[in-house]
Amino acid sequence: MSEATVFRLPDLGEGLTEAEILEWKVKVGDTVTVDQSIVEVETAKAAVDVPVPLAGTVAELYAEAGAVVEVGAPLVAITAGDAAAERYREEERAGSGNVLVGYGTRESRRSRRRVARPDSTRTAPPADMPARGEVPRVISPVVRRLALDNGIDVGALAPSGPGGVVLRRDVETAIAARTGEPQDRDGVVRVPLKGARRTAAERLSRSRREIPDATTWVDVDATRLVKLRTDIQRSGAQVGMLALFARICLAGLRRHPELNASVDVERQEIVRVPEVHLGFAAQTDRGLVVPVVRDAHAMTLAELAAALRERTDAAREGRLAPADLTGGTFTLNNYGVFGVDGSTPIINHPEAAMLGVGRIVEKPWAHKGKVRLRKVTQLSFTFDHRVCDGGVAGGFLRFVADCVERPEVLVTNL
Numbered sequence: 251m252s253e254a255t256v257f258r259l260p261d262l263g264e265g266l267t268e269a270e271i272l273e274w275k276v277k278v279g280d281t282v283t284v285d286q287s288i289v290e291v292e293t294a295k296a297a298v299d300v301p302v303p304l305a306g307t308v309a310e311l312y313a314e315a316g317a318v319v320e321v322g323a324p325l326v327a328i329t330a331g332d333a334a335a336e337r338y339r340e341e342e343r344a345g346s347g348n349v350l351v352g353y354g355t356r357e358s359r360r361s362r363r364r365v366a367r368p369d370s371t372r373t374a375p376p377a378d379m380p381a382r383g384e385v386p387r388v389i390s391p392v393v394r395r396l397a398l399d400n401g402i403d404v405g406a407l408a409p410s411g412p413g414g415v416v417l418r419r420d421v422e423t424a425i426a427a428r429t430g431e432p433q434d435r436d437g438v439v440r441v442p443l444k445g446a447r448r449t450a451a452e453r454l455s456r457s458r459r460e461i462p463d464a465t466t467w468v469d470v471d472a473t474r475l476v477k478l479r480t481d482i483q484r485s486g487a488q489v490g491m492l493a494l495f496a497r498i499c500l501a502g503l504r505r506h507p508e509l510n511a512s513v514d515v516e517r518q519e520i521v522r523v524p525e526v527h528l529g530f531a532a533q534t535d536r537g538l539v540v541p542v543v544r545d546a547h548a549m550t551l552a553e554l555a556a557a558l559r560e561r562t563d564a565a566r567e568g569r570l571a572p573a574d575l576t577g578g579t580f581t582l583n584n585y586g587v588f589g590v591d592g593s594t595p596i597i598n599h600p601e602a603a604m605l606g607v608g609r610i611v612e613k614p615w616a617h618k619g620k621v622r623l624r625k626v627t628q629l630s631f632t633f634d635h636r637v638c639d640g641g642v643a644g645g646f647l648r649f650v651a652d653c654v655e656r657p658e659v660l661v662t663n664l
Contacts, residue, residue: 254309254327257302259291259319268320270483270490271313280308288326291319292490299395306330318483396535397421447537457599460515465594466643467630470651471617472610476625478657492530492584493555498653499582499605500526500547501663506646510579511637512600520637529578529598530558531585532565540598541565542578586610592628602637605650606630629654
């Protein structure tokens, strides 16, 4: 056996630079296999199982549950066979220094090897296909889980993404073909619109038909909010960014209660309610769902964080009852977990508003008279123009932005 090989926290494509350790699924001395899930981590919203890229024995765990780990920081040490350890180190050198097998990096390992070892007698594969003998890359943890849960071998798929990346549609096509869903002669799969997907389609279509929505947005410096989250977690509390943004939304709705409302079309009335039943967008293997945390306005930050975690786990495991997905009065959508900056989402009918949060990334930012690298995010606010005008919407969004940039504003409004 060789010396222990260090496996580092990979870039999960979430747009953030760190993750919280939720639960270790192994301990020192355990034997692990390639692609075995060893730890569950949480970013701004998504909880992700991280698989290990080599087989061997767990020699050391570098962080305890509840700790916040930076991308690229040591995660676990594995004592593996000499050949396996050297192969992993070779892949790591060829990639970004932080490669998780099956996720890959922006520039594929095969392209570097092809440059390093030119062979004029061979014909290189197309740029969008993996080289012979190599497994197609799966960057998204959601796609990886979808394939695993449905018994799909990603190595047997023809990737349709750039650089030979297997996309969700590739896995879904394989699932449809295996389950015998209708398929045209040209390979087009026709999937019936039913179940949760049909319900979501009907609700979104009704929202677009009935609600005259508008969107406003602002870029904000979230550096101090990220630090606050880290300080809270170091104190032992499991509070993520989603919980902090949820708490900020609740404070904003207290200042602007007219946004916690809906429109009764038949009676031509705006219906405002005192309770805030907070919905939040959650991506699952079954698609996008919006679990609801009832009476969120009456919860402490710790209680709210726990409720969000419970609802997220239930959504991912398919344990949500229909009542858990209805009755919301306001929705929070953290689309930053998909690595995007902005969005103009469709309001969750019959609600009147939705706050969107983009990825948090380091950008040059004017701070105290100098240009510095700060953690910046974009906030977008979509609202029903029948319920309020731009002044109210802008006031709510500006308050939210102030709380993100200066968390003491949030404290004084709790």
